[in-house]
Amino acid sequence: MAERESSNFIRDIIRTDLATGKWGRVQTRFPPEPNGYLHLGHAKAICVDFGLAAEFEGLCNLRLDDTNPVAEDDEFVKAIEEDVRWLGFEWGGVFHASDYFDQLYEIAESLVARGLAYVDEQSGDEIRKNRGTVTEPGTPSPYRDRSPAENLERLREMKAGKHPDGAMVLRAKIDMAADNMILRDPLMYRIRHASHHRTGDAWCIYPMYDYAHGLSDAIEGVTHSICTLEFDNNRAVYDWFVEKAGFEEPRTHQYEMARLKLQHVMLSKRRLKKLVTDGIVDGWDDPRMPTISGLRRLGVRPSAIRAFIDRTGVARADSLVARDLWDSVIRDDLNAEAPRRMAVLDPIEIEIANWDGGIEWLDAPDWPHDIPKDGSRKLPFSKTLYIEREDFAEQPPKKWKRLAPGVEVRLRYGYLVTCDQVVKDDSGRIVKLVCSYDPESKGGNAPDGRKVGGTLHWVSAEACEDIEVRLYKPLFTVDSPDAEEDWESLLDPESRVVITAKAEPALQGATGHFQLERLGYFATDPDDASIFHRVVQLKSSWGKKPAETAPAPRKKPAQKPAVAADYRPEDAAAAARFDTLVAEGISEPIAGVLAPNALLDALYVSALAAGAPAVPLANLIASELGPRDGLGQLTPEALAALVLLADSDAVNSNGAKEVLDVLIAHGGEPEAIVDARGLRQVSDTNKLGDMVDEVLGAFPDRVEAYKGGRKGLKGFFVGQVMQRSQGTANPQLVQKLLAERLD
RNA sequence: UGGCCCGUGGUCGAAUUGGCAAGACGCUGGGUUCUGGCCCCAGAGGUUCUAGGUUCGAGUCCUAGCGGGCCAGCCA
Numbered sequence: 001m002a003e004r005e006s007s008n009f010i011r012d013i014i015r016t017d018l019a020t021g022k023w024g025r026v027q028t029r030f031p032p033e034p035n036g037y038l039h040l041g042h043a044k045a046i047c048v049d050f051g052l053a054a055e056f057e058g059l060c061n062l063r064l065d066d067t068n069p070v071a072e073d074d075e076f077v078k079a080i081e082e083d084v085r086w087l088g089f090e091w092g093g094v095f096h097a098s099d100y101f102d103q104l105y106e107i108a109e110s111l112v113a114r115g116l117a118y119v120d121e122q123s124g125d126e127i128r129k130n131r132g133t134v135t136e137p138g139t140p141s142p143y144r145d146r147s148p149a150e151n152l153e154r155l156r157e158m159k160a161g162k163h164p165d166g167a168m169v170l171r172a173k174i175d176m177a178a179d180n181m182i183l184r185d186p187l188m189y190r191i192r193h194a195s196h197h198r199t200g201d202a203w204c205i206y207p208m209y210d211y212a213h214g215l216s217d218a219i220e221g222v223t224h225s226i227c228t229l230e231f232d233n234n235r236a237v238y239d240w241f242v243e244k245a246g247f248e249e250p251r252t253h254q255y256e257m258a259r260l261k262l263q264h265v266m267l268s269k270r271r272l273k274k275l276v277t278d279g280i281v282d283g284w285d286d287p288r289m290p291t292i293s294g295l296r297r298l299g300v301r302p303s304a305i306r307a308f309i310d311r312t313g314v315a316r317a318d319s320l321v322a323r324d325l326w327d328s329v330i331r332d333d334l335n336a337e338a339p340r341r342m343a344v345l346d347p348i349e350i351e352i353a354n355w356d357g358g359i360e361w362l363d364a365p366d367w368p369h370d371i372p373k374d375g376s377r378k379l380p381f382s383k384t385l386y387i388e389r390e391d392f393a394e395q396p397p398k399k400w401k402r403l404a405p406g407v408e409v410r411l412r413y414g415y416l417v418t419c420d421q422v423v424k425d426d427s428g429r430i431v432k433l434v435c436s437y438d439p440e441s442k443g444g445n446a447p448d449g450r451k452v453g454g455t456l457h458w459v460s461a462e463a464c465e466d467i468e469v470r471l472y473k474p475l476f477t478v479d480s481p482d483a484e485e486d487w488e489s490l491l492d493p494e495s496r497v498v499i500t501a502k503a504e505p506a507l508q509g510a511t512g513h514f515q516l517e518r519l520g521y522f523a524t525d526p527d528d529a530s531i532f533h534r535v536v537q538l539k540s541s542w543g544k545k546p547a548e549t550a551p552a553p554r555k556k557p558a559q560k561p562a563v564a565a566d567y568r569p570e571d572a573a574a575a576a577r578f579d580t581l582v583a584e585g586i587s588e589p590i591a592g593v594l595a596p597n598a599l600l601d602a603l604y605v606s607a608l609a610a611g612a613p614a615v616p617l618a619n620l621i622a623s624e625l626g627p628r629d630g631l632g633q634l635t636p637e638a639l640a641a642l643v644l645l646a647d648s649d650a651v652n653s654n655g656a657k658e659v660l661d662v663l664i665a666h667g668g669e670p671e672a673i674v675d676a677r678g679l680r681q682v683s684d685t686n687k688l689g690d691m692v693d694e695v696l697g698a699f700p701d702r703v704e705a706y707k708g709g710r711k712g713l714k715g716f717f718v719g720q721v722m723q724r725s726q727g728t729a730n731p732q733l734v735q736k737l738l739a740e741r742l743d
Numbered sequence: 744u745g746g747c748c749c750g751u752g753g754u755c756g757a758a759u760u761g762g763c764a765a766g767a768c769g770c771u772g773g774g775u776u777c778u779g780g781c782c783c784c785a786g787a788g789g790u791u792c793u794a795g796g797u798u799c800g801a802g803u804c805c806u807a808g809c810g811g812g813c814c815a816g817c818c819a
Contacts, residue, residue, distance in 0.1 A: 071818075369777085652799085
């Protein structure tokens with residue numbers, strides 16, 4: 001069966017817009033504020049914005065959202081461009097919100113002239129106080145009703161620099177009592193006598209995000225403006241400005257997706273900046289930082305970041321991605337790209353007692369058997385070697401596959417060795433293992449074909465190099481450092497451990513990515529190739545602690561027991577209405593919906609008067625016309641006619657719903673719509689019987705499965721018949737026919 | 744507390760728009776193996792938050808509840 005490509009809701013929207021002809025092209029934008037370095041959260045936005053544009057052969061621009069001169073700096077612009085490019089994306093153009101300052105200002109004057117904006121001279125404190133709270137409406141500014149002429153004059157004074165910072169602001173005149181607080185006369189411009197990194201001192205008033213963003217999108221010709229969920233509330237004002245500025249459909253629309261959150265990772269820009277300025281990390285590109293530049297220095301490749309974003313998906317639900325997925329994607333990305341090498345992090349010496357020769361140079365392949373790549377290097381074997389201290393156990397636990405007294409193991413690419421003697425110092429610490437090797441086992445296999453339990457990595461003590469290795473752990477041990485108040489106390493002091501390791505000669509002077517066998521993937525530092533960063537450990541099924549692997553399950557709060565259903569409204573008038581409806585034969589749940597809803601109840605009353613049968617009418621209204629501002633083009637008469645039609649079996653419930661949608665959107669006469677759309681229900685037993693047989697014949701395997709007990713398939717068969725009949729089959733009849741044939 | 748958004752195996756997420764609850768990560772067991780890696784096979788894990796309702800049929804629509812998130816910056 002063909003795999004269905006996994007989708008996401010934004011992709012679906014774009015596809016629909018293209019299919020319906022709303023848009024003939026796709027344009028997105030990535031709009032970072034140049035006040036810091038890009039991090040993993042931005043990487044998601046970049047992948048989605050650029051990725052979607054590329055997928056639909058559209059355009060994605062880079063737009064620096066530089067509306068606040070005191071926070072922004074050119075230093076960051078270069079870094080942003082570098083990071084986007086490094087991630088593998090190309091922009092159509094580089095734009096700045098500041099490119100539109102002139103147009104934005106003109107639009108502002110036009111809004112003022114039309115009485116849609118005003119200059120407010122309240123202080124910041126007053127503005128805040130008068131905005132009200134989430135439960136109380138705001139109170140209008142005393143300056144709210146000044147004349148357009150006076151507002152224009154003040155605005156021009158603001159622009160001309162006649163007023164100090166904070167003296168006045170320009171506000172959109174929307175609604176001080178709006179439930180959505182963003183709509184309570186949002187600020188459009190504030191005075192800032194500050195030098196802007198691009199426009200210099202040309203301006204002393206600067207637009208706010210809410211004013212500038214949507215209009216910048218509209219001016220650039222963006223079709224789909226993607227941002228994160230916390231801007232959901234802002235969409236209303238986005239639309240308001242774009243519309244009032246005169247941009248008509250098709251115009252840009254904003255779509256919000258959930259932010260990326262990764263277990264143990266903090267992505268707050270402000271906090272990241274503090275880590276840098278407090279010197280807790282070495283800089284924005286410290287390998288422990290979740291910045292793009294930090295990940296780059298660590299050795300994570302852009303393909304891994306893209307794959308990770310791809311696998312975590314795009315949705316509207318807040319979520320926290322488990323670190324396992326991150327690790328897994330990085331390993332997967334490096335597996336076929338990182339040649340294998342050996343090094344020992346915590347060495348213990350072994351002496352091969354029966355080794356007579358000096359140094360023997362063995363041939364070791366760069367890749368394991370399952371990776372179809374060539375290449376090899378020379379590896380020195382000698383009398384004294386190092387192995388990993390943790391690869392030896394004096395008293396091996398169960399299932400131990402490594403070295404232990406009297407146990408034979410393989411030294412990778414080398415020989416089979418057996419531990420004969422354990423040498424300890426006075427304190428009892430093991431200082432050396434005396435082993436013997438099998439001269440016949442060169443390359444790692446004995447001629448007699450005997451098997452050994454395990455294979456260890458090793459290096460020659462006589463021909464090895466010291467390398468600096470840096471091992472990392474997350475900066476935070478808690479799942480969501482962003483959510484923690486005292487996050488600074490939660491830093492893991494062992495997030496970076498620097499050690500000197502013993503490495504095979506081929507690692508000396510090497511650069512790039514390597515898998516140090518059995519230890520993990522490592523990358524040399526871009527500026528200092530003598531430093532090896534551990535990018536990620538190898539997966540291991542030995543000594544694993546399951547508790548560390550997944551985020552702690554979020555507690556499912558104990559459900560409070562459901563209160564016995566009571567549909568009767570509290571409000572006295574509604575309760576009376578409820579009683580009447582119930583007396584008329586309407587069920588309580590349905591009456592409970594209609595009674596308190598003036599719009600729906602009025603519709604019910606009128607449609608009832610127009611001749612619709614009460615119960616089906618009430619059911620339809622209550623269960624289909626729920627949260628709605630208005631009824632569109634739907635009239636009570638049309639609704640009554642529709643209910644009558646459905647009640648007489650002329651259309652099935654699918655058809656009735658389709659007609660209802662049409663009535664709301666365009667109005668019309670139900671019977672005519674039914675005919676125009678071919679929705680008349682088919683209840684002809686012969687016709688339906690043929691279709692049922694056809695479906696049953698087309699899916700013999702499923703028929704088998706059904707007879708084997710998978711009764712859920714009944715819905716599938718019905719669905720198939722419904723599809724074949726364009727939705728017009730009588731489903732009850734189909735079920736009956738199906739039952740006759742299958743049961 | 745008002746408005747809005749969101750609840751699908753442990754985690755992230757699909758579901759032909761009302762018709763078979765995908766896939767990946769993780770977990771368990773097995774196979775393979777000169778990496779306790781990779782790869783292969785099998786398996787466990789679900790009242791799709793809860794309770795009602797509409798419907799032949801609900802993860803999807805309606806109502807209520809529960810839980811989480813966002814909004815009261817002259818930040819973005």
